[in-house]
Amino acid sequence: MSNWHKLPVELKLMIFEYLAEPDGRMKPKHYITHYHRHKSAYAAVSLEWQGYFERRNFFVLTLSQSDLSDFRRIVVGERRTYLFRLWLRIELPRYTCDSCTRKESDQEATTNNLICTDALWDLFSILAEWKAKEGKETGRLVKLELSVYSPSDREHHFRDHRFHDNRSTYHMSSRIDHDDPSHGWYSGVQVHPRLGPKLRLLGAPLKLDFSHISSGQSQPFPELDFISSLVIPRQFYRKIPGLTLILRSLPNLRRFKYEIWRHVTDGNEWLQEAEYREVLQALPKDLKVLSIFEDSSDVLHLHRRARKFRGIIPVYLRTSSQNLTELNASFLIDAQEFFIQFYPGIYANRQIGWPNLRALTLTSKLLIRPNRQHINVLLQAAALAVLRMPQLEILEIWYGKLYKAGIFRYTRCGDRSSIEWLDTNNPPLGFHSTVVQSWQTVANSYTRDCLDVTTGTISPQCIRSHGSVMHYLKRFERILAPTSTRQLRWEADNLEAVRRRPPRRN
Numbered sequence: 470m471s472n473w474h475k476l477p478v479e480l481k482l483m484i485f486e487y488l489a490e491p492d493g494r495m496k497p498k499h500y501i502t503h504y505h506r507h508k509s510a511y512a513a514v515s516l517e518w519q520g521y522f523e524r525r526n527f528f529v530l531t532l533s534q535s536d537l538s539d540f541r542r543i544v545v546g547e548r549r550t551y552l553f554r555l556w557l558r559i560e561l562p563r564y565t566c567d568s569c570t571r572k573e574s575d576q577e578a579t580t581n582n583l584i585c586t587d588a589l590w591d592l593f594s595i596l597a598e599w600k601a602k603e604g605k606e607t608g609r610l611v612k613l614e615l616s617v618y619s620p621s622d623r624e625h626h627f628r629d630h631r632f633h634d635n636r637s638t639y640h641m642s643s644r645i646d647h648d649d650p651s652h653g654w655y656s657g658v659q660v661h662p663r664l665g666p667k668l669r670l671l672g673a674p675l676k677l678d679f680s681h682i683s684s685g686q687s688q689p690f691p692e693l694d695f696i697s698s699l700v701i702p703r704q705f706y707r708k709i710p711g712l713t714l715i716l717r718s719l720p721n722l723r724r725f726k727y728e729i730w731r732h733v734t735d736g737n738e739w740l741q742e743a744e745y746r747e748v749l750q751a752l753p754k755d756l757k758v759l760s761i762f763e764d765s766s767d768v769l770h771l772h773r774r775a776r777k778f779r780g781i782i783p784v785y786l787r788t789s790s791q792n793l794t795e796l797n798a799s800f801l802i803d804a805q806e807f808f809i810q811f812y813p814g815i816y817a818n819r820q821i822g823w824p825n826l827r828a829l830t831l832t833s834k835l836l837i838r839p840n841r842q843h844i845n846v847l848l849q850a851a852a853l854a855v856l857r858m859p860q861l862e863i864l865e866i867w868y869g870k871l872y873k874a875g876i877f878r879y880t881r882c883g884d885r886s887s888i889e890w891l892d893t894n895n896p897p898l899g900f901h902s903t904v905v906q907s908w909q910t911v912a913n914s915y916t917r918d919c920l921d922v923t924t925g926t927i928s929p930q931c932i933r934s935h936g937s938v939m940h941y942l943k944r945f946e947r948i949l950a951p952t953s954t955r956q957l958r959w960e961a962d963n964l965e966a967v968r969r970r971p972p973r974r975n
Contacts, residue, residue: 523548523551524551526551527544527548527551527552528551528552528553528554529553529554529555529556530544530552530554530555530556531556531558532555532556532557532558533557533558533559533560534557534559534560534584534587534588534591535560537588537591537592537595540595541595541598549599552611553611553612554611554612554614555611555612555613555614556613556614556615556616557588557589557592557613557614557615557616558616558617558618558705559584559585559588559589559615559616559617559618560618560619560620561581561584561585561617561618561619561672561707562577562580562581562584562619563619563620563621564577564619564621564669565621566625566651568669569621569625569626569652569666569669570626570663570665570666570669571665571668571669572665572668572669572673573668573669573672573673577673578672578673578675579678581672581673581675582675582676582677582678582710583678583681585617585675585677585709585710586677586678586679586682586710586711587682589615589677589690589710589711589715590679590682590690593690593691593693593718594691596691596693596696597691597692597693599695600693600694600695610695610696610697610698610721611695611696611697611698612696612697612698612699612700612724613696613698613699613700613719614699614700614701614702614950615699615700615701615709615715616701616702616704616705616707616709617672617675617705617707617708617709617710618704618705618706618707619672622670622705622706625652625666625669626652626653626662626666626670627662627666627670627768628647628654628659650971653971655968655971655972656972657965658965658968658972659768659965659967659968660967660968660969660970660971661767661768661771661967661968661969662768664733664734667733667769668733668734670706670769671706671707671730671732671733672706672707674708674710674740675707675708675709675710676710676711677710677711677714689714689717689718690711690714690715690718691718692718692719692720693718693719694719694720694721695721696719696721696722697721697722697723697724698722698723698724698725698726699715699716699719699722699724699725699726700725700726700728700950701726701727701728701729702726702728702950702952702953703728703729703730703762703764703949703950703953703956703957704952704953704956706730708729708744712744712747712748712751713747713748713750713751716748716751716752716753717751717753719753720753720755721753721755722753722755722756723755723756723757723758724756724757724758724760725752725756725758725759725760726760726762726949726950727748727759727760727761727762728760728761728762728764728949728950728953729761729762729763729764730763730764730765730769731763731764731765731769731770731800733769733770742780742781742782745761745782745785745801746781746782746785749782749785749786749788749789750785750789752789754792755792756792756793757792757793757794757795758793758794758795758796759789759790759793759795759796759797759798760795760796760797760798760947760948760949761797761798761799761801762797762799762800762801762948762949762953763799763800763801764800764957765800766934767934767966767967768967771967771969782801782802782806783802783806783807783809786798786801786802786807787807787810787821790823790826791821791822791823791824792825793823793825793826794825794826794827794828794860795826795827795828795829795947796826796828796829796830797828797829797830797944797947797948798830798831798832799830799831799832799948800832800935802831803831803832803833803834803835804831804832804833804835804847804851804866805833805835805843805847805850807831807854808847808850808851808853808854809850810854811850811851811853811854812846812850813846813849813850820857821857822857822858823857823858823861824858824859824860825860826858826860826861827860827861827862827863828861828862828863828864828944828947829858829861829863829864829865830864830865830866830867830942830944830947830948831864831865831866831867832866832867832868833847833866833867833868834868835847835868836866836867836868836874836875836876836877836892837868837869837870837873837874837875837892837893841898841901844898845901845903845904847866848877848900848904848907848908849903849904849907851864851866851877851879852904852907852908852910852911853907855879855911856910856911856914859915861879861881862880862881862882863878863879863880863881863943863944864877864878864879864880865877865878865879865942865943865944866878867938867941867942868935868938869932869934869935869937869938870932870934870935871932871933871934871966872893872929872930872932872933873893873929873932874891874892874893874927874932874937874938874941875890875891875892875893875898876889876890876891876892876927876938876941876942877889877890878890878891878943879908879911880943881915881916883916884916884917884919885916885919885921886908886911886912886915886916886919886920886921887920887921887922887923888900888904888905888908888920888921888922888923889922889923889924889925890923890924890925891924891925891926891927891941892926892927893926893927893928893929893932894926895926896926897924897925897926898924899924900922900924905920905922908920927941933961933962934960934961935961936957936958936960936961937958937961937962939954939957939958939961940958
C-alpha cells in the first residue's frame with residue numbers, strides 16, 4: 470500500500486468510484502456478481518478504504534429475518550449513521566406442487582403468523598436499541614420497506630418478473646418461453662389460473678401473534694422516531710400484518726407509500742375495506758406524503774366484477790389528507806368519490822380544505838367511458854375542490870386499460886395555469902365550455918386569469934394496461950416506489966396477455 474498513499478486524492482476517488490460502480494458496459498449478470506462478491510472485501514483493505522466503502526455498503530440494506538442477528542451485531546456505532554434505506558423481506562416457508570393449487574391450511578397460516586410476528590418484533594426491538602444505547606438520534610432519517618413472500622410464490626403458476634433491488638435494472642427471466650402445462654404455461658403464454666392458485670399466492674390474511682412474546686397480548690411496537698418513510702412495495706403479494714401498530718410506532722413518519730393488491734374474491738372485499746379504514750385512521754398526524762396504489766392484473770382479477778363505490782373510505786381519505794402536502798390515491802377510490810361533496814345537488818360541507826396540498830393524483834374510470842356529461846361534472850367538481858387547495862401546483866386524474874387511456878392534468882406555475890386532456894380517441898374528447906369556465910375561475914383566483922387549454926391524443930396501440938399510462942403522467946415517479954414503477958411499466962411493455970384457454974398444439 471506504500472504506492473497507494475502517494476497517489477493524488479482525485480485519482481484515489483476515481484479508483485474508488487470505479488470499484489464501487491463498475492463500468493456500465495459490463496453485462497448485468499457480471500455487474501451483480503462483481504459488485505456483491507467484492508464490495509465487502511474492499512472495506513477490509515485499510516481504514517481509508519473502509520471509510521469510503523462502508524458508507525456505500527451500509528447505505529442500503531436488504532434483509533430477511535435470518536439476517537437480523539447479524540444486523541444487530543454488525544451495524545453498530547458510526548455504521549448506523551450510514552443507513553438510509555432498510556428493506557426487510559420476511560421469507561415464509563416453501564410449498565410444493567401438492568399444495569400450490571389450494572389456499573393455505575390453518576397450520577400454515579399459524580406458522581406464517583408466528584414468523585411475521587417474530588421478524589417484525591425483532592427488527593423493531595433492534596432499531597429501538599440504537600437510540601436507547603446512544604442516547605441520541607442516529608444522525609440520519611431512515612426509509613423502511615417491508616415485504617412478505619414465500620420463495621415458492623414465483624415457482625408454480627405465477628412466474629412474475631420481480632425487480633428485487635432498487636439499485637439494479639436487471640430481472641430474472643423465469644417467464645419468457647416457460648413451458649409447464651401443469652401450471653398453466655405454454656411456451657411463455659399463461660392460461661388464466663383457477664381460484665386456488667390465486668388464494669395460495671396471496672396467502673391467508675396475516676395476523677400478529679404475540680402468544681410467545683411477553684404476556685401474549687397484542688402490544689405496540691417500540692417507538693422509532695428516526696423512521697421518516699415507510700414503503701410497502703408491490704413486488705410481493707402478501708399483506709403486512711399489524712400495519713396499524715407499525716404506523717403508530719413511527720411518530721415522525723413523513724412519507725408512506727402503500728402498494729397493495731386487490732383481493733381476488735368479492736367475498737373478502739369488506740375485509741380490505743376495514744383494513745383501509747384502520748390504516749387511514751392510524752396515520753401519524755405530521756404525515757406529509759401519502760401514496761396508496763391498489764393494483765390488479767388480468768392474471769388475478771380477470772373475472773372480478775367492477776367494484777362499487779367504497780362508502781366510508783373516501784370520507785376517511787378526505788379527512789386524513791387535509792394536512793398533507795401530497796396525496797396519490799390510485800384505484801383506491803374513484804375521483805368522483807373524492808370530489809363528491811362538490812357535485813351539484815349534493816348538500817354537504819364544502820368548507821373542507823386542503824391548505825397545504827401541493828400535488829394530487831387520483832384515478833377515475835369515467836375518463837375512458839363515452840359519457841361526456843359524467844366527465845364534465847367530474848371536472849367541474851374538481852375545479853370547485855381545487856379552489857379549496859390554495860397551494861396546489863398539479864392535479865392529475867387518470868385511468869387506463871387495454872387500448873384505452875384518459876388523463877386530465879391541471880398545473881400551476883408562477884402566474885400561469887393550464888388544463889390538459891389526453892385520451893386514445895381520434896380526435897380527442899377535449900373540454901366542454903362549462904369545464905373551461907370552471908377552471909378559468911380557478912385561474913382567476915390563483916394566476917392572474919392566465920389559463921392555457923390543450924388537448925392531445927395517445928395512440929391506442931401504446932396502451933396495453935394501466936401500467937402503460939404511467940409513461941404519460943408527469944408525476945409517475947411519485948405514485949409508486951422506483952422499483953415498482955419500473956416493474957409495472959416493464960410488465961405493460963413485455964408481458965403477453967393471459968389466455969382464457971390453452972393454445973392448440975400441433
